[in-house]
Amino acid sequence: MPVHYPFSAVLGCQADDLDDMGLALVLTTISPEIGGVLVRGEKGTAKSTAVRGLAAVLPSISVYAGDRFSIDPADPSAESPDGPFGSAAVVESRPVRLVELPVGATEDRVVGSLHLESALSRGAVEFEPGLLARAHRGLLYVDEVNLLHDHLVDLLLDAAAMGRVSVERDGVSVEHAARFVLIGTMNPEEGELRPQLLDRFGLTVEVAAPRDPSLRAEVVRRRMAFDLDAPAFVERYVAAERDLTARISAARALVGKVRLTAPGLLKIAEVCAAFEVDGLRADIVTARTAVAHAAWAGRSEVTRADIRRAALLALPHRRRRNPFDAPGLDEDLLDRILGDEELPPEPPEGGPSDGSDSEDSVGPDTPPPSGSGGSTDAEPPSVEPASEASGVETNTADDAPDQAQSPSGVAPESVTAAAPAYRPRLLTVTGLGTGRTGGRSKAIGSSGRRIGANTSTRGSLHLVETLKAAAGKQAARPRTSAKVELRIEDLRTAVREGREANLVLFCVDASGSMAARKRMAQVKAAVLSLLLDAYRRRDKVGMITFRGEGAELVLPPTGSVDLAAARLDEVPAGGRTPLAEGLLEAARVLQREHLRDPDLRPLLVVVTDGRANSKAHGKEAVRRSQQAAAYVAGLGVTTVVIDSESGPMRLGLARQLAEHLGAEHVPVAEVSAEALTSAVHGFTGSTMGRGAA
Template sequence: MGLALVLTTISPEIGGVLVRGEKGTAKSTAVRGLAAVLPSISVYAGDRFSIDPDDPSAESPDGPFGPDAVVESRPVRLIELPVGATEDRVVGSLHLESALSRGAVEFEPGLLARAHRGLLYVDEVNLLHDHLVDLLLDAAAMGRVSVERDGVSVSHAARFVLIGTMNPEEGELRPQLLDRFGLTVEVAAPRDPALRVEVVRRRMSFDLDAAAFAERFGGADRALTSRIAAARELVGKVRLTEPGLLKIAEVCAVFEVDGLRADIVTARTAVAHAAWAGRSEVTRADIRRAALLALPHRRRRNPFDAPGIDEDLLDRILGDEELPPEPPEGPGDSGDDSGPEDDSVGLDTPPPSGSGGSTDGGEDGSTDGGEDGSTDGGEPPLVEPGERQRAGVETNTDDSADDQPQGAAAPESVTGAAPAYRPRLLTVTGLGTGRTGGRSKAIGSSGRRIGARESSRGSLHLVETLKAAAGKQATRGRTSGRVELRVEDLRTAVREGREANLVLFCVDASGSMAARKRMAQVKAAVLSLLLDAYRRRDKVGMITFRGEGAELVLPPTGSVDLAAARLDEIPAGGRTPLAEGLLEAARVLQRERLRDRDLRPLLVVVTDGRANFPKKDGQAHGKDAVRRSQQAAAYVAGLGVTTVVIDSESGPMRLGLARQLAAHLEAEHVPVAEVSAEALTSAVHGFTGSTTGRGVA
């Protein structure tokens, strides 16, 4: 993590860093500490857009600045982008005080302007609203921000190092933004007790006397600042030879990364790593380290694929020998713009031994373990556990469960999912008020403006505010001059966008479900809906019932990756306690309703309806179980939750129990054979249209 942060500040063109890791691993602490060790920058005094005085092509909306303009030095800014920030705060907007008091149209710069030539930090970047993600994508791609609104037309430079931190358990990042991060690292807390003790000791020392603690490590900080400055001076002189470029291209091609951004980022990172180590030419070790930082997150083919890279394969591609020297140029050959003609350019002295701290273990850049965020277990696995099952491979193909008596318990088995498909959009009709997402229509802070309302909180609707005040000026004794505004005049914009929903799966994992590959079909349907939930930024939860009861295998979470992993691990076998599964679903929905009343739920029950449960004598009683399941279904129906029953029963002999269950649940009934994307989506969409306004009791 430390190395990735340093490299992207040495060469900002790399494109920033995404730090993924479990909670409590000092991700935010490391990022905030980075700004303190970066060399200062020169700016014009009073320039709110921080252009570079040494760049004659740089233009500032506060300019122009003449040759006599005062130039000052200031520390690099670390600008934090809150997850709940508004669009006006990010890109800038009309200066309200100037507009209302003097009638002047002035631009108030946003966070992207303040971040120019500095660091833009987004904590919990995976929870960032979609409209803010789009703004960051545009700014990162263009290096500029253009604002055209409310009579303001401004364009300014916005080149910054984008740093994001996230906990994967809270949900994954949109693929569009994920690819914009040049480097990514996985971090975890150390497992060595001695290292953990040292962390606690230093934290307690800092809490007792922060000034003394800072002074204790002041020398190492200053040495690190000097080393970063020296690396920045050297990075433009580092030579990346043709054999090195070919090796980078070979690595990216073998790992089948999308596009050419990976090649470019790997090359820039290798050059920065060589400069950091004080070398004037890129070596094999530089390319290896760059690939470990730049490629893992670009190898994901599906949202549920685990990021990672096979280091053994990488070493086989790079080989054991150092990069061959570039052949000398012959007559008529064009020069190489990748570096200086003089290969001997380098630092006069080697990097300070104490400046790297734990960031870099040696000048050759070939240290293993820790620099790229890997722990004792190495890189994340190349193949996610359960991927073989998702490919449609079954570990048990016992088809005899249907032939067993209804009360008998079938043996346990783990069945893989059939190939997933892309489902159509499932929406809840009406207008919700939930958090920003991509599923159902909602009134929120983003989206198209459809009106205004009287309020002092939210995005100000200037025109409606002035209209509301204009009709009251006479009663306030004003006939000319400035418009007198009061709190009751304020109007905020009403916007219609999209919200996320809670999709709760209640999956029958009994023995009858294991028969005749039913579970493969069921898991394919659930996996397809999970893929859609990933894209829509929904919360998902999963309940399974089998044997003697029901289990909440995944509490509602934003991480659909966890749901997919748990889906792979679900065994099938035993009896069918359907009532217990429905009652557990009711408890989860009621609990989530208390936590967030604006999060509208969708319950998906997957079963064949063959309810039975064991008694103390070990015998299953089907009639009692059916009656209890009907009572439980009626209770769930009383909660007013939109529900779909996926009937997994197959074969020529069908009892129709799932259809009866759907009637008691007041739910739509969909046979599993018809659970194509179109059939399932149409069924749910049609059902939700008749339940507008219903909520959980």
């Protein structure tokens, strides 16, 4: 067996000195009903090391020998598909399992499926348990959970919430217990988890590498000692691991006896209401976490300190209002709500129980919840259009000609905030791809509607096509019984058409002709809306801006749409318009990304008014831009030109650019899905009117 780095050797994971990550992991093992932990942090912060070390400090469990579903022999209500087990069944003790779920796992592997060997060799329908069955009463660990397919994340979180898995597929009908601690780790730079899925994790913590040189040196010292002699290093922490195991066992025995008083529950509700979290899951998780924390501390009653620590772990990821807002919690507001006094005792039976007379109720200095006419310090910042009072330098004209703002003939730089985002129209890549599952373009993948079958060994079994393939070969095969003889070459797997994620590369004109406040705000709103759309569809995004003397890749292609939104907000406008350089830089990025991942199909979005003005003036600049457009068109990339030109005098240069690129031309005002719907309704209405006439 591999030797894992001890949990107690990770900084912040000692029993008497747990940091947020260590505490969240321990609490969710004390009370699995909390719903699991999501650990967010940059690479190299011991996320995976701590999770793998956690399994070793958990108390062993008792199981029936040979039971693949690991039910508890001490629970008379527990049932296993491998059972029933009589009084003579052998009971054995084994360590808690840590089951790791690969990012590329299929649904069959996760929930289980038909046992193919039994079906083909004996004609018997048997169930092959999946990873969820193996993880029962243990830990299920998903590294890079933000890269997991959405339908698998849904499945995992539903199983974690319900504690059971029902399988109805391939002629198999099985239900079994799946009570596990779900732990996910992720690097936000690789992309965010969907808000609706993020909420399903009970607790979340942010981790970062220590900035103290002495702590960093200690981490390196321990790691080198472990790599040099792992058994000797592990031996040094045996006592600490044993103490941690004993304390977890004691907390598990105590957690069912901890009292959460009515004043304590009311205080939890006040905290959740003040932070304007959606739904009641936050209240439930905070209450369970506070009880587990009290048990961990050896107390039989929840205190103010337990509620505070629970809120810091359970609420930050539930109060996000925008996918691009960083999670966090205003601790000053939290302390004001909790007050300085300890929780009052339980009111006597028959007395007031609404907490209205409690000294710990929200005081006059506490901001009222949403809808009461007040506001809180915890309100996330919103993105609004820049104004003269915002402190952001902008042009005062609604629109302005190129090179009219400075004596040198080049527009000065200015920064304009985006107008509010909206729901954009869907832009897709033409054709049928084979990339990873997403929500943008049509693709052949592991999910979606079934459109056929093939002989590939990857994918879900297509039973009908398998039987059809075998039926035509029965006459040539020796018949030993009346059953249909199936062989490996008869197997057919389903071909499914679904949706894939794409690389969306933005090439944004940030020159002087775009610097007018209204125009740039409108352009940024369109790009921001498309970024939000890419976030929901699990796309990879990149951004190029061109202005002045050249083009710059301000954001290399990444899964973190948050970074793209931040870069967009910082983009200044001003200077000449090197359109050719922008297109050529886009071509270089697309070619490089194709070498890295040929299955990731790109969508190039060029945002410009079509003007070309660089060191090469006049006709030469136009000629170079046309040559660059022809070169990009030769790459065969699906391209969309978003035309930012506005005003009564329009030159139509962006439309001409779209023709050279072989691209779709979309005026910026029509990026909105609502605008497109209105235009369609207007067209069909006028057509019907002419027909009626």
